[in-house]
Amino acid sequence: MRRVVTDRSGGASAAPYDTFNLADHVGDDPEAVRANRGRLARSIGAQRDALVWMEPIHGRTVRRVEAAPKGAVPGCDALVTTTPGLVLTALSADCVPILLADAAAGVIAAVHAGRIGVRLDVAGHAVAAMIAAGATAAGIDALLGPAICGGCYEVPEAMRRDVDRVAPGSASRTGRGTPALDLRAGIRGQLLAAGVSQVAVDPRCTLEEPTLFSHRRDGVTGRQAGLVWLS
Secondary structure (H helix, E strand, O other): OEEEEOOOOOOOOOOOOOOOOOOOOOOOOHHHHHHHHHHHHHHHOOOHHHEEOEOOOOOOOEEEOOOOOOOOEOOOOEEEEOOOOOEEEEEEOOOEEEEEEEOOOOEEEEEEEOHHHHHOOHHHHHHHHHHHOOOOHHHOEEEEOOEOOOOOOEOOHHHHHHHHHHOOOOEEEOOOOOEEEOHHHHHHHHHHHOOOOEEEEOOOEOOOOOOOOOHHHHOOOOOEEEEEEOO
8 A cells, every 4th residue: 555645846837836736627737737647647657547536525425436437536525445556636735635544454545625524524434434345443544644734724713613613623723823723633533533543644734835735825726636545
């Protein structure tokens, strides 16, 4: 099993998507996106059509895939598979890419989790779908990829309370003392409550790190990806 997180360097896209944008829904030149996806496939030793993309809806829908689809999997924020060689991807530019694996059982998942997804516990729904596919909660470990941090994700106080109610530990404050959310802290708590054995966190903040895409920082911008596959 392997997990990879991309950054924004070394691709074919022009500004403001410079340069390694992997999203085809943000206004970038489609040819540049195709070139970037091809480079990604080659860099991990996979066929281009082995990369499985999703069309996120900021919900909690999980879809199981066992063969490479012809296009992006519609209307979901999590993908689950037991098929070796399928590369599940989660695009993000401040939201949290969650890469889950029970390597012993041969079950993996890629999840896209923004504020609404955290509020709806999309991570817990992905764990349940993995268990239905043969995983065990104790056998699952997780990587939470780069995302906007709890010191930068400023939100209204009522929103902070609302999310922290269902994802305890997500309430945070900015450096100025204003209300904020730490989505990865909330997701970590949700995963541990679901029985996941280990949760690792990539500490990078997308807003603070210029080598990563950030929608909140830049507005119109590209997307990096978190990938997981059974090798």
